Amino acid sequence: MSILSQSKPMKKVPIIGTMPIILDMNVDSSSASEGEESGETKEIAQSLACLTSQNAYHVAPQLLYELQVEIFARVPCPEYWKLQFLNKQFSQLLKSSEIFRTRRELGLVKPYFFMLSSNDRRWTMFDEDFKSSQRLPKLSSDINFFSGDKETTCVGTQLIVIGKYKEGITVWRYELAMHKWFKGPEMITPRIMFGSASHGTNAFFAGGFKISKNGVEVVSIVEKYNAETKTWASIHPMHRRRKLCSGCVLRGKFYVLGGQNENNENLTCAERYDEETDSWELIPNMLADMTLSIFQAPPRIAVVNGNLYLLETSLNELRVYNVNTNTWKKLGIIPVMVHLTKGWGVAFKSVKDNLMVIGASSNRPHSQKMGTYKCYPSPDMEEIHWEELCCRGGSLKHFILNCCVMLA
Known part of the structure; x- marks a missing residue:
């Protein structure tokens, strides 16, 4: 399933000397049907093609370039690769970092999870709520x-x-x-x-x-x-x-x-x-109070709002670090059975103001599917509350080999 956009009220962007562009300026890449998304991407491509046609001779080159960047910045990131085939000019623009800088300036950046589970040879990309996913090409x-x-x-x-x-x-x-x-x-x-x-x-x-x-x-x-x-x-x-x-x-x-x-x-x-x-x-x-063994995974750590959090894998505990005292505070039990594998096979990441933990769920000990949980942590809390996410975009095996988060 692709990461898809949902239709919202359209806004017109008039260009002197050209036909107007009808473009959704509020793209939401979390839902909708594949047909709708393909149609929208095609419509944007046709509009861009119109801008570069002979009808666009009244538009200043710099203004035209800036407008192209603005339009591309609003296309859902997983759809960019389809637009590279429009022409060489847009392909070069796509390869540049200008589009992603504009996305950051406009506040359009979203997090994406890239994950590889056991017995899998293709990475999967999930949106931040795990409502949709997309498989990456095979790695040769x-x-x-x-x-x-x-x-x-x-x-x-x-x-x-x-x-x-x-x-x-x-x-x-x-x-x-x-x-x-x-x-x-x-x-x-x-x-x-x-x-x-x-x-x-x-x-x-x-x-x-x-x-x-x-x-x-x-x-x-x-x-x-x-x-x-x-x-x-x-x-x-x-x-x-x-x-x-x-x-x-x-x-x-x-x-x-x-x-x-x-x-x-x-x-x-x-x-x-x-x-x-x-x-x-x-x-x-710094890790003097942790239970360490020669076979355990590297420390599972994540940073949220300037605070460092760690999984004490032997006890299934979440802890937060105090930079001033070089000590750790306990924040309760996590909902993933990380202690059984000494920290291997679990993903522990930060996304915006959230902590995410993904692995073998404690609530379903016999399930082969991954459990995905998030929380809103704070060093002042005595215990963290975890919320389970429903992975409507598909699910992987519970043993996670690799996981990282991209902001794009």
Whole structure:
């Protein structure tokens, strides 16, 4: 099922010297039928074609370009790829970042979940309420890539997937505007099991392990990826080597939590990176109160409204971090059975003012379908109330291999 738009009252946009455009300026991409959406997309394309025809000679080029960007910005993101076939000019416009900048300026940005579950070889994109979904194209990679560990990060309007390939570690990226997979660009030091987090069109990738002829080496290397230029840059390394760690951006700084060092020992310390000073600060004992084991997943963390939340996977508990005291407060039990798998197979993400947890539901212990829950957290609460979402856009197996959120 595609993410679809719902009809609302139309507004006319008159252009001197051309026929008027009839366009829905309040596109809601959460519902409606596929036929309606295809018709609307076709109507927008025809209107754009009219603007670039010989009838548009009275329109100033810059005004025409700005109007095109305004129109494209209101098309539902999952439909962009259909418009690239209109002509080369619109295809180039679609590839630029101008449309997405305009979406941000107009407040049209929406979150989308990109998820891969067990026994699946195609990612699925869900809207923020899980009312609709869309399957991504198949990724042309070998069995080693799909059977091995993979790390995913959404940065800008790209989904970055990094994993083992027959020739080593490779990077794949899915571009939302083109609805296509592309290979690369490769990391400066290819590695997996790192901690990552994105902020706008940039993302940080810290630690992990690299594979060489001499074997596996845990590193403290950190790289920054720019989605607009599609380039990698090295930044100052961390104080500690660590793999199986987690990253987040908290109050303007990049945090890396937990993981294991080169001796497979669990790390209770964390580090935070200040981009202005290009320096790392070590935070001792940040995870000292957590139950850690060698087989558990990287810390499940998410940031909402400047507060850091964590799943204590051994106890199925939600906790919130106090930056000033370096302590954690308990906020009650979560509705997903994360303790049975030591944190593996569960997605824990922030969306706007919400926390989302997805996995094997505690209410349906024998079900193979994922349970999806959200809450409105606050550090002042004594216990969080979770609301279950009905996945009308389809459902995946309850063991979630990868999940990340894109704002587009």
